[in-house]
Amino acid sequence: MTVSRRFFHYMSLPLPESQLAEGPNEPDIVVFADYARQELL
């Protein structure tokens, strides 16, 4: 699970910045699907 960076800045819990790891800037996601199935209908 990932957490929005803004959340940690908003939260007042004793978790120093050094204990946090940064994730990707823009998550690169793809979708597994049947290629253009509708073309065949």
Place this chain on the structure above:
Amino acid sequence: MRKKLHRIPEGLMLGVPTGINSLAKSDLISRRGKIRAAMEPILPTSGSHGDCVGTFIRQRFGKEVQQFLVDPLVGSIYAADTQNFSLAMVPQLADLAEGRSALLTARKRKRSSPALQTPIFETPRGGLTMLTRAIEQAIRSMGGTITTDTKVEKVSRRHKAYLIVTDSQTNPEIIADSIIVTSPARASATMLIDLDEQVSASLATTDHASVVMVTVKTQETEIPSFRGLSGYLVAKPDQDRVTAVSFGSNKWAHWQPTDGSMILRVSLGRDGATTHDLIHEWEDERLVTQVIDEVSRHTQTAITADISRVTRWPDAFPQYRPGHLAHIEKIERSLAQSSPGVFIAGASMRGIGIPACVAQGENSAKSVVEFLTHLRD
């Protein structure tokens, strides 16, 4: 090979197109699907979507945008089927239903949100347990008491306060002026039956989805072409058991093994799909084999598991059915009348994510303070 991994078009907002050009270049949507989606800005205002994500997106953009873009992206957050999920509970999409064109509103929202120069996600290096530990320490340092491994059996009225009956051998009864109930809805239903039968019955109807998470450390560099990719989602028409694969070691530098292998976090099960057997019947070994088979097929790469870990999450994802907000508002109104000082919060109510749960916790804490102040006046 027609079934394969497809890049999603650029500039989407939770799967909703904000322009036609990037959609036109995508090989995920057919020509017919693209033409249907491109008509969205000139369509008249849609009829009732019945507070359903899937219905709304199909009305505006057609079936393919719903099946291959919005459903994978939104469904994977909630382990949900967007054809049976509340639009109001996904505020970014509900906002798009307000204007005449969802595409033009999405484009406006996208342009008005400033581009971030820094990573948008963070996580505690020691895992999310760090969060609960931090909360525990904060509560104890303020003189609070935490009791774990203790089941609340019932809550009932005791004069002007409440009696909490637990299964603790040493301290079975607790008297409280005010209570915040944050357990999953069905557990809360059992606890609250003596206080408010109507609330208890409503909570008991809440549906939950189960999920299994399989974490796999692969052997050395099996999927070199996927370096840099965050992961992939499996569109429902093409799902077997795996719904999403996160390439954890690509996303998090502190997860990157030094031997060139990869760490994958693979989700199985969701609302509306057969999941009971995954949770209760399949052994770990069978789950890992299923994951390796499916991921190998999806990525067209032979993968071998080096180390694996299986985590089962039975009934962990509450499902916000269409009309969910009206449903919980009715619960809150009834409880306020029958049991002043008792509040309900948590993932079953107003949002499943950590920020949404923290916000509910803070709002409930304010309600408790107001109630106690009023009680003492």
